[in-house]
Amino acid sequence: ETYLQEARIEAVLDATHPYAERITARTAGICAKRALPYLQFLRPPWQAEAGDNWTEIAREEDAAAHIAPDATVFLGTGRQTLERFANLAGRDVICRQIDPPTHDFPFAGGRFLVGRPPFSVADEVALFSKLGVDVLVVKNAGGAASRTKLTAARQLGIPVLMIARPPLGDWAVVNDVDAALAWVAAL
Secondary structure: OHHHHHOOOOOEEEOOOOOOHHHHHHHHHHHHHHOOOEEEEOOOOOOOOOOOOEEEEOOHHHHHHHOOOOOEEEEEOOOOOHHHHHHHOOOEEEEEEOOOOOOOOOOOOEEEEEOOOOOOHHHHHHHHHHHOOOEEEEEOOOOOHHHHHHHHHHHHOOOEEEEOOOOOOOOOEEOOHHHHHHHHHHO
């Protein structure tokens, strides 16, 4: 809020990650309080294609109900919500993250895998095959660059648990870059 005031920001186009719900809610609330125009841009969510085996789940904690006790699980969800998967303890859980870990894995049976995107479909197929991945768990972040893991899962016949997006707030949202730019142009 201080930055918006000091920098004389007159409107906010929020293009944060679809799962950055705290940041988005806070920013929308500040804009409402200051009577600043606010628009959230959300890239379109991924849609299942022919051959995909996706199950949508509401929360990370729901994954365990869909995963066998002896499964190898690949988490493409990032580390910020890793604790929510604690009920997967005992399974072989691999969490890929961009930066080297700064702490131990938070539950038994888990490990970190460091990797910096982008990853090609061939890279993902090779990795999932090498690791013996049985289930892929991802957030429905959308976007072309990170879809490669979903294409690899389809090619390998790996089921995907797709964590649903957080509910939308009561502010304006667009899913198209041109619509976001038109909003800015109209200000």
